[in-house]
Amino acid sequence: MNTKTVQTKTLSEWPLWEVFVRSKQGLEHKHCGSLHASDAQHALQMARDVYTRRQEGVSIWVIPSNHITASHPDDKSEFFDPASDKIYRHPTFYNIPNEVGHM
């Protein structure tokens, strides 16, 4: 197909965006997926059409995917381990007499 090169060039220049939706006032924005769009405004409109067709959101954030820095899964043990032996950070670590009731 002679349109092949055109197609590839055009779309590959539409960057990828990550979409975060706040489902209702008072709740946090939550990641819900990604999409391609030419610019930020376009990404917002696309996100509205793709992710909020049934009133799933009252607010949308879009962020260029390449602006996200993620922890590496291979570092999981070292990166998150320091928290695993600190059980005294949890309320259940402490024994309180029953008669104290809810605390």
Added chain:
Amino acid sequence: MYTQSLSIPEGSTNKSTKAIEALEPTDLMTTFNRCIDSDGRIEPQNWMPEAYRKTLVRQISQHAHSEIVGMLPEGNWISRAPSLKRKVILIAKVQDEAGHGLYLYSAAETLGTSRDEMLEALHSGRAKYSSIFNYPTLTWADVGVIGWLVDGAAIMNQIPLCRCSYGPYARAMIRVCKEESFHQRQGYEALLVMMAGTQAQKNMVQNAVNRWWWKCLAMFGPPDEESPNTAQAMRWGIKRISNDDLRQKFVDATVPQAKILGITLPDPDLKWNEDRQHYDFGKIDWDEFWATVNGEGPCNKERLATRVKAWEDGQWVRDAALAYARKQNIQKVAA
């Protein structure tokens, strides 16, 4: 609106997955298998065997293509819907299918393929999509039957995919399944309305059911004994229920619905089997199925041509959006 457990090989590379697995590093393979065995989820950044990645890219992209091509048979009826109410319903449904396609393309992209590659594969005819969309929608009743039976079969197939071992695919399927129920109910209700109408309308429903029933049964894919990839897909937690089991579930669920609707399913062998506690049903014409998968269906060429034309006609919109984005960038840099 996808039903087929497709994952049909495309092109040449169809090496045995065992051979490929043997080449993978043992320690990484052990970690991967442990995750699968404990019903864990694999995420894009995790290591995965190449064969797992390839299988998923093929299945998810075929699934995405099916959603996109799936808009065409019903899209034909948007301008001919019998009332404004039915028209807005149909537009909403077709828009959902586009959305489902986008969720799925995004999920496939997390595996390292690009949108361009996938679209190019579809537009060049190399990629497969669910062959149910290569049959024509002759009457308004066909639109109702697609909702009731085709989307009903899709739901059967997609619910187990919500537990797929690949995280992005599973999450996309959860979103899709939430929306799919509306598709089936609107179709069934449209048929109920027609069945309360004139004899001609009732005949129209019956004829549409006659045309689609066997195609829908075939959509679950070849019988288990002829599905060599099923065992591997199940081992990997991509597939949870076999083709034949899903097909049986679909038949068992549909027979009572057909009775309430007041139509006859076109199968003389369809009857309740007390021993099996399931409905028995007749033989599916697999030659016809494979002919359609391989491009010989009544609408294969038309569907692909319509899809390619839509893409090409939209080129100026994509160009304009890009030109605008570039201009804004230049102004921002200048400011």
